[in-house]
Amino acid sequence: MRFQLTEDQRALRDGVRQLLARRFDADALRVAVASPGPDRALWRELGAAGLFALRLPEAEGGVGLGLPEAVLAFEETGRALLPGPLIATHLAAGTVPGADTGEAVVTAVDGSLVEWLTQADVVRGDASGAVPLRSVDPLTPLHRVGPDTPGAAVAAPDPVAVLLTAAEQLGTATRVCELAVGHARTREQFGQPIGAFQAVKHLCADMLVRAETARAAVYAAAVTADPADVAAARLLADEAAVRGARDCLQVHGGMGFTWEAEVHLHLKRAWVRAQRGGGVTESEESLAVDLVG
Amino acid sequence: MDLSYTPEEEDFRARLREWLAKALPTLPARPSPDDWPARRAYDAGWQRMLYDAGYAGLHWPVDAGGRGATPTQHLIFLEETEKAGAPYVGANFVGLLHAGPTIAAEGTPQQRARWLPPVLRGDEVWCQGFSEPDAGSDLASLRTRAWRDGDAYVVSGSKIWTSHAEVADWCELLVRTDPSAPKHRGITWLAMPMDAPGITVRPLRTLAGSAEFAEVFLDEVRVPVANRVGAENDGWRVTMVTLSFERGTAFVGEVVACRRVLGELARQARRNGRWDDPVLRRRLGRLNAEFRALWRLTQWNVSEAEAGGGVPGVGGSVFKLRYSHARQELYDTAAEVLGADSLDLDRTWVLDRLSSLSYTIAAGTSQIQRNIVAERILGLPKGR
Ligand SMILES: Cc1cc2nc3c(=O)[nH]c(=O)nc-3n(C[C@H](O)[C@H](O)[C@H](O)COP(=O)(O)OP(=O)(O)OC[C@H]3O[C@@H](n4cnc5c(N)ncnc54)[C@H](O)[C@@H]3O)c2cc1C
Numbered sequence: 001m002r003f004q005l006t007e008d009q010r011a012l013r014d015g016v017r018q019l020l021a022r023r024f025d026a027d028a029l030r031v032a033v034a035s036p037g038p039d040r041a042l043w044r045e046l047g048a049a050g051l052f053a054l055r056l057p058e059a060e061g062g063v064g065l066g067l068p069e070a071v072l073a074f075e076e077t078g079r080a081l082l083p084g085p086l087i088a089t090h091l092a093a094g095t096v097p098g099a100d101t102g103e104a105v106v107t108a109v110d111g112s113l114v115e116w117l118t119q120a121d122v123v124r125g126d127a128s129g130a131v132p133l134r135s136v137d138p139l140t141p142l143h144r145v146g147p148d149t150p151g152a153a154v155a156a157p158d159p160v161a162v163l164l165t166a167a168e169q170l171g172t173a174t175r176v177c178e179l180a181v182g183h184a185r186t187r188e189q190f191g192q193p194i195g196a197f198q199a200v201k202h203l204c205a206d207m208l209v210r211a212e213t214a215r216a217a218v219y220a221a222a223v224t225a226d227p228a229d230v231a232a233a234r235l236l237a238d239e240a241a242v243r244g245a246r247d248c249l250q251v252h253g254g255m256g257f258t259w260e261a262e263v264h265l266h267l268k269r270a271w272v273r274a275q276r277g278g279g280v281t282e283s284e285e286s287l288a289v290d291l292v293g
Numbered sequence: 294m295d296l297s298y299t300p301e302e303e304d305f306r307a308r309l310r311e312w313l314a315k316a317l318p319t320l321p322a323r324p325s326p327d328d329w330p331a332r333r334a335y336d337a338g339w340q341r342m343l344y345d346a347g348y349a350g351l352h353w354p355v356d357a358g359g360r361g362a363t364p365t366q367h368l369i370f371l372e373e374t375e376k377a378g379a380p381y382v383g384a385n386f387v388g389l390l391h392a393g394p395t396i397a398a399e400g401t402p403q404q405r406a407r408w409l410p411p412v413l414r415g416d417e418v419w420c421q422g423f424s425e426p427d428a429g430s431d432l433a434s435l436r437t438r439a440w441r442d443g444d445a446y447v448v449s450g451s452k453i454w455t456s457h458a459e460v461a462d463w464c465e466l467l468v469r470t471d472p473s474a475p476k477h478r479g480i481t482w483l484a485m486p487m488d489a490p491g492i493t494v495r496p497l498r499t500l501a502g503s504a505e506f507a508e509v510f511l512d513e514v515r516v517p518v519a520n521r522v523g524a525e526n527d528g529w530r531v532t533m534v535t536l537s538f539e540r541g542t543a544f545v546g547e548v549v550a551c552r553r554v555l556g557e558l559a560r561q562a563r564r565n566g567r568w569d570d571p572v573l574r575r576r577l578g579r580l581n582a583e584f585r586a587l588w589r590l591t592q593w594n595v596s597e598a599e600a601g602g603g604v605p606g607v608g609g610s611v612f613k614l615r616y617s618h619a620r621q622e623l624y625d626t627a628a629e630v631l632g633a634d635s636l637d638l639d640r641t642w643v644l645d646r647l648s649s650l651s652y653t654i655a656a657g658t659s660q661i662q663r664n665i666v667a668e669r670i671l672g673l674p675k676g677r
Contacts, residue, residue, distance in 0.1 A: 001302075001365050002295045003589075003596035009294065068294045181671050195673040198664070204671055205663035209614050216593050217586035223296045232582035284578035285571075291559035291581055292568075 003219070005072070012069055016076040019049055024080050029262065033138050038084035038105055038119060047102020051077075051086070052093045060094055067160070071167040071222040078168025078241075078273075079175045081265055083139040085116045087164045088124065096122050109145055110157075110276050117143040137268035157277035159230045163221055165276050166230070166237035170218050173211040173240035176248035176266050180204050183252055194251070203247045210240035228290045231283040238280060241270035296592065298365070306369050312346055313377040320380070326503050333418060333460040336383035340415025349413040350389070352542070357397035358409050364542070364598040368591070371545035376553075381546065384457050388412035388419035390543060392465040395482070399523045399531050408463070408484065420461035422452040422485070422509055423532070430661050432467075433476045433529060437511060439468035439483070445515040446470070446483060448491075451508060454655075458494045458507035461487050466516070471526050480528035484520040491515075501647040502638075542598075543656075544616055545591055551623055552584045554642070558623075562630045576626050583619045587612070610662045611670075617652035617659060624649045 005013065023042055024032075032039070046052065054070050056062020070090070077086055085107040089099050098104030098121070107116045109125030117123060117130055119141065130143040181204050184195030194200050214236040221229035245267035249256035256263045274280060298306070320339065324331035343349045352367040353359020362370070382389055393412045396404055411417035428435040437450025448468055455464070464485045471479030487494075491514040496504035523531035559577050562568040590612050597608060624646035628635035635643060653659040667673045 001298055001592060001596055002600070003593040004600060005294060177671075181673065184673060192676075193674050195667075196676040198660075198676055201667035201673050201676070202660070202663040204673060205614075205666035208666055208671060209611050212611050213586050213590055213615050216589035217582070219294050220296060220585075220589040220592075223294050228581070229585060232585040235579060235582040236586050281575065283582075284575040287578035287581040288559065288574040289578075291556050291577060292563055 003216075009069060009072055012065075013072045013076060016049070016051070016073050017079075019045075020076060020080040020082060024082055026262070029081060029265070032083055033265070036083060036119075036139055036141060038116070040105075043084065043105060044102040046086075047100065052090050052102055053100035054090065054093075056094045056100055062093065062100065066222075067163065067225055068219065068222040070160075070164060071218060074164045074167040075171040075174075075218075078171025078269075080171070081139065081262070081269060085120060087161055087168075088115075088120075090164065091158065091161060092122070092124065096124070108161075110161075111278060112144055112146055113275060114143045114145060115140050115272070117141070135272075137265070137272045139265060139269065140272045142272075157282070159225070159227050162234050162277040162283075163218070163225075163230045165273050166214075166218050166221070166234040169234075169237035169241035169270060169273055170211065170214050172266050172270050173207070173214055173237065173244045176241075176244040176263070177204065177207040177211055179263065179266075180207060180244075180248040180251040187253075200251060203251060207240075207244045207247050210236075210244060214240040228287060231286050231290075234277065235280060235283050235287070238270070238274045242267070242274060245270050298369070302365055302369060305366055306373060309348070309370060309373050310377070312348075313373065313379060316342055316346065317377060317379060323380075329460050329504075333384045336380065336385055337415040337418075339380045339383075340385050340389075340413075344414050349415075350393070350409075353393065353397055353409075353413075357393075357405055358413050359397070364595045367542060368545055368595045371542070372549050375546035375549040384418045384460055385412070385415060387421045387457065387461075387465065388417065388463075391421055392419040392463070392484070395465065395531060395534055396484075396522055398534050399482075403519075404484075404522060417462040418457060418460055419463045419465060420455050420457045420487070422455050422458075422464045422466040424454045425451060426453050430658055432532075433480065435467055435469060435480065437466075437468050438472070439470050439481060439516070441518070442515070444518050446481075446518060446521070448483070448485070448511050448514045448516055451510045453508050454497070454506045455494075455509045456506045458487070458509050459496055459504070463487060464509070467528055467532060470528075474526060477529045479526055480532070481525050482522045482528035482531045483516050484522065485514065485516050486520075489514050489516065499648075500650065501644055542591075542595065544612070545595075547620070548584060548587050548591055548616065551620060552588065554627070554645075555580055555584060555623060558627055558630050558642075565630070565632075567630050567632070573626075573629055576629070580619070580623055580626060583615075583622070587616055587619060590615070610657075610665045613656070614659055614662045614666070620652050621649045 023045060050063040051073055053062040054065050054073060058064035088108040089106040092106040093100035096104055096106050099106045104121045106122045107114055107120035109127050114127050114130055117127060127145050130145045132143050135142040184200050184204060185193055187194050217233040217236045221233040249263050249267060252261060252263055255261050324335050350359035351362040351370050355361040389412060393409060396408050423432055425435050425437060439446040439448045464487055466483045466485045468481050468483055469479050470481040491512040493510040495508045497506055497508060499505050562573060567573050594608055594612060624642060627642040628646055631640060634640045637643060668675060
C-alpha cells in the first residue's frame with residue numbers, strides 16, 4: 001500500500017499545472033469572464049498535451065493512463081478554474097471524432113442542464129427544446145432541458161463523470177484554502193495579520209481538514225472505481241469546495257464580495273459542479289442503501 | 294496511488310485471522326464496566342494471549358522487545374482484531390501506546406529492560422499524569438514540583454483526569470524541576486510507582502456514570518532519580534514524542550468499529566420504520582461517505598508513516614479533528630434512530646453517545662488541534 005503519488009503521477013500533475021499557469025493565468029481568466037470561450041487554440045493545446053485522450057488506450061492513439069491520472073489532471077483544471085465542457089469532451093474521446101485531439105468540443109446533457117450548449121460542436125444526449133438560462137457562473141453558459149421536476153427519473157449518472165467532477169471540486173477546495181491563507185498572512189488589521197486572529201485561523205484550519213479528507217476519498221475512489229467510493233468522494237469534495245469557497249470569501253472581507261476578486265468565481269463554479277450527476281441527494285441516498293445492501 | 298497489500302501482508306492477515314478464530318472463543322466473559330480489578334485482569338489476560346502468540350508490541354522496535362512490524366502490518370492487525378470482535382487495549386492503553394513507546398525511544402537500556410517486558414506481557418499497567426487542575430490545554434504551565442534529595446526526586450502537587458489511575462502500577466509523570474526556566478524548559482519526565490507513599494487517588498465519575506479517570510494527589514512522593522527518562526528539564530521534548538504517538542495510529546480500530554456500528558444503525562432503522570424518513574436516510578448516507586473517507590485518510594497516514602519511517606506527525610491533527618466530530622455525529626444519528634429509547638441507558642449506543650462527547654476534548658481539544666493545523670501546517674502567525 002502506497003497512497004502517495006508515484007514519480008510519474010507527480011510529474012503529470014506538475015506538467016498540467018505548469019501548462020495551465022502558462023496558458024491560463026489571471027489575465028486569461030479575466031478575458032474569459034468578459035467573453036467566455038472556450039478558447040479553441042487552448043483546447044487543441046490541451047488535446048495535444050493528452051488531457052482528452054488520457055485514458056484512451058495507446059492502440060487507439062491515446063495516452064493509455066488510468067483513472068488516478070485523470071483525477072490528478074482534472075484536479076488541476078478545477079484549481080485553475082479552466083472553463084469549458086472538459087469532462088464531457090474527455091469522456092467522448094474515442095467515441096466522438098476529434099474529441100481526443102481537442103478539435104471537437106463536446107458537451108453532454110446532465111439531468112435537466114447542459115453546459116456550453118451553443119459553443120459545443122457535439123451534444124451527447126437529447127437537448128431538444130433546450131432554453132438558455134442566465135447562468136450564475138459567468139464562466140459556465142447553461143441551458144435547461146425538459147421540465148424541471150424534482151425527483152423525476154434521470155439517467156443514472158456515469159460514475160467516471162461524477163468522480164472527475166469531484167476531482168475538479170478538490171482542486172477548488174485546495175486553491176481556495178491557499179487563497180485564504182495567503183490573504184490571512186498579509187492583510188493586517190488591529191496591528192497584526194488577520195491570520196493571527198483565532199477566528200480566522202480556525203476557518204482556514206477547517207478548510208484544510210475538509211480538503212485533505214476529500215483528497216483521501218477522491219484518490220481512493222480513483223483507485224477502486226467502486227460506485228460507493230465514488231459517491232462518497234463526490235459528497236466530500238462538494239462540501240470541501242462549496243464550504244471552502246464560502247469561507248475563503250469570508251476571510252477576504254469586502255474584497256471577497258467584489259466581481260474583481262477571483263473568489264466568487266470559485267464559489268459559483270463549485271455550485272455548478274455540485275448540480276452534476278444527480279446532485280448531492282442522489283449520492284446520499286445511494287450511500288444509505290449501500291449500508292443495508 | 295496504490296491501495297493493494299503485498300503477498301507478505303496478505304499472508305500476515307491470513308495467519309492473524311486464523312489465530313483470532315481460535316483464540317477469541319477461549320476468552321472469559323467480559324467484566325462489568327464498573328468492576329475495575331476485573332477489567333484490569335481481563336485486559337491483562339488478553340495482552341498475555343497476544344504476547345504468547347507473538348503479537349504483543351507489534352509496532353515497537355525489535356530492540357525494545359517488539360516485533361518491528363511495518364505501519365501497514367500494524368494497520369492490518371488493528372483492522373482485523375477489531376473486525377473479529379477482539380478486546381480493545383483497555384487498561385494497557387498508556388503502557389502500549391504512550392509510556393512504552395516513549396521509554397523505547399528515550400530510555401536507557403536498563404530502563405527499557407525494567408519497564409518494557411511487563412507492558413508487553415500485560416503484567417504492569419501504566420497511567421498518564423500530565424494534566425493538572427490549572428494545566429490542561431496549556432500543559433507546559435504545569436506546576437507539580439519535584440526537587441532533588443539525594444538519589445530521589447521529592448514530588449508534590451496534583452494531577453487530574455488521570456485515566457486508569459486506580460489500577461495502574463506506574464504513572465508517566467510530568468513534573469516541574471526548574472521553576473525559574475521558561476515554562477517548556479523546566480519540565481522532567483518521571484516513572485512513578487503508584488504504590489509509593491504519599492499518593493492519594495480519588496476517582497472521578499464521568500458524565501457516563503463510571504469512574505474512568507481520577508484525581509491524583511502527590512504529597513512528598515519519593516521517586517528514584519533512576520526513574521527519570523531523558524535529561525532533567527528535557528521532559529517537554531520527551532513528552533512530545535509520546536503525544537505524537539497518541540495522534541498517530543491510535544484510532545484505526547475505532548474507525549473500523551464505527552463503520553460496523555453505522556451498518557447496524559441502518560439495519561435498525563429499517564426494522565423500526567425510521568428508514569422511511571429521507572432526512573434520516575440522507576444523514577446515514579453522508580456518514581457512510583464520512584467513514585469511508587476517514588478509513589482512506591487512515592491508510593494515507595499509515596503510508597506516510599511507512600515512507601517516512603518515523604513518528605506520525607501533525608497530519609494526525611487533521612484526522613483527529615475530523616474523526617472526533619464524525620464519531621459524535623454517528624451517535625447523535627443513533628439517537629435519532631432510537632427515538633425515545635435514546636434516553637434509556639440500557640439501550641445499545643446510549644452510553645457510546647455519552648462517551649463520544651470526550652473525543653473533542655481528550656488528547657488535545659478540537660480548538661487546540663485547529664491551532665496546530667493553522668500554525669504548523671498552514672504557517673499562519675501565532676496570535677498575541
Ligand atoms: C476522557 C478523558 C480522559 C483523559 N485522560 C487523561 C489522562 O489519562 N491523563 C492526562 O494527563 N489527561 C487526561 N485527560 C485530560 C485532557 O488531556 C484535558 O482535558 C485536555 O487537554 C483539555 O484540558 P482542560 O480539560 O484543562 O480544558 P481547558 O484547557 O481548560 O480548555 C477549556 C476550553 O477552552 C478551550 N481552550 C483552551 N485553550 C485554548 C486556546 N489556546 N485556544 C482556543 N481555545 C482554547 C478548549 O478548547 C476548551 O474548549 C483526559 C480527558 C478526558 C476528557
